[in-house]
Amino acid sequence: MKRIILTGGGTAGHVTPNMALVPTLKERGYDIQYIGSYDGMEKKLIEDMGIPYHGIATGKLRRYFDLRNFSDPFRVIKGFNEAKKLMKELKPDVVFSKGGFVSVPVVLAASAKKIPCIIHESDMTPGLANKISIPKASKVCCNFAETMENLPAGKAVVTGTPIRQELFAGDAVKAMTFCGFTEVRPTLLVIGGSSGSVRVNEAIRSCLPELTKKYNVIHLCGKGNIDESYNGTAHYVQFDYIKQELADLLALADIVVSRAGANAICELLALRKPSVLIPLSLAASRGDQILNAQSFDKRGYAKLLLEEDLTNESLLAAVNEVYENHDHYIKAMELSTKSDAITMICDMIDELANK
Known part of the structure; x- marks a missing residue:
């Protein structure tokens, strides 16, 4: 063998x-x-x-x-x-x-x-x-x-990048039940990475009053980053880490807010998920995520939002723009070489x- x-x-x-x-x-x-x-x-x-x-x-x-x-x-x-x-x-x-x-x-x-x-x-x-x-x-x-x-x-x-095949077998109905959502509305999935992202977490939570007027929000905030004061917020659920149910959550998501790690964004591309990419800043990295996000933005797969430009207003504008134009993003991704x-x-x- x-x-x-x-x-x-x-x-x-x-x-x-x-x-x-x-x-x-x-x-x-x-x-x-x-x-x-x-x-x-x-x-x-x-x-x-x-x-x-x-x-x-x-x-x-x-x-x-x-x-x-x-x-x-x-x-x-x-x-x-x-x-x-x-x-x-x-x-x-x-x-x-x-x-x-x-x-x-x-x-x-x-x-x-x-x-x-x-x-x-x-x-x-x-x-x-x-x-x-x-x-x-x-x-x-x-x-x-x-x-x-x-x-x-x-x-x-x-x-x-090798993509886990189980990600293609998600069940959106199961995700609705798992998250406790009872109202069918556009779903925003926020992925801060396996270790979470303080900056992205803060921005999403600051925008919740506006985001939850329109979206069901699923927030994967990273281990140790649960904020219990937000428990019970209508149309919002938070998890520190998800493994088994990730495919279901991705199936339910209409748009995604994510860091720009290469493997994560390649999974989003394979699943045809329009996204707002917020790469790690140069102060916190060697700049690889910025290059990844710029490439996806240039090809029309995602919208780039630099961390230094991240505000409540810019985040809300980016999320709404991607949702309103999600068909264009999906068409661009469908033209990608697979x-x-x-x-x-x-x-x-x-x-x-x-x-």
Whole structure:
């Protein structure tokens, strides 16, 4: 039986594409193992799928001054040694990495053991973890054709992002019941990301009196971000995190307000969900979400609202504009080139595993 190690973690965007590959990899006869951090969010997500999980030490790679920059390199070295030991024990035929800081020691360990590795880069430009890992990779998959300019010739392939197939099987009626909505009206779904977004949460809650005049509002605010003072607000429900019911909530949503992580917006594109994208600001990121959102705005898939321009008025105007023109956004998304990322990537995995 062929064996593959999947790796990636830190945020949901570094885990869900791996999860999307699992059913096809199982159909093709792979024994699947996962390497992540000791207690990262990826641990529960993967263990819930019944996949053996192996934790290693991790250290975050920061571009800014932080005292942890002096200690984390030692954690990365420890993680590298733990990953090398796992490579020796598990003897994988191939490694697939979705990125995030946990993936670096895994990719380096695979390279040291002469195990072929495929990397997936979701954003327009590679993140620091993938920049370190790319020289050791056999192939690099990417979302955007523009990304090819930043990748080594001969390694890069535009595949798109693997989308979890269960997201296409949502039930809007179930979502109405789950949320306790009794009045049929346009539904706004707010997704702050797996860790939530204080800025987006504050803006949405400030606008609730106006938003709930027209919309049913479903607010995924991130773990620890529930504000109980809003419980019982008519036409509004809030959840810190949703897993099983996400497909149903997406089926019910007419429009979405979201950050602009590449995997999240590619799921919205695949599901044909018009959206207002509020990317992380340059002060809080390397700017990858801004580039992602600009690309989607340019193509007519979504409306870009920069965080520095985020006010009650601008948010309400953007939401109403997207809703009023949602047919135009859907038509633009229907014209997008749709690749079968799962098949393309699994074929690539087969090719390397069989060499």
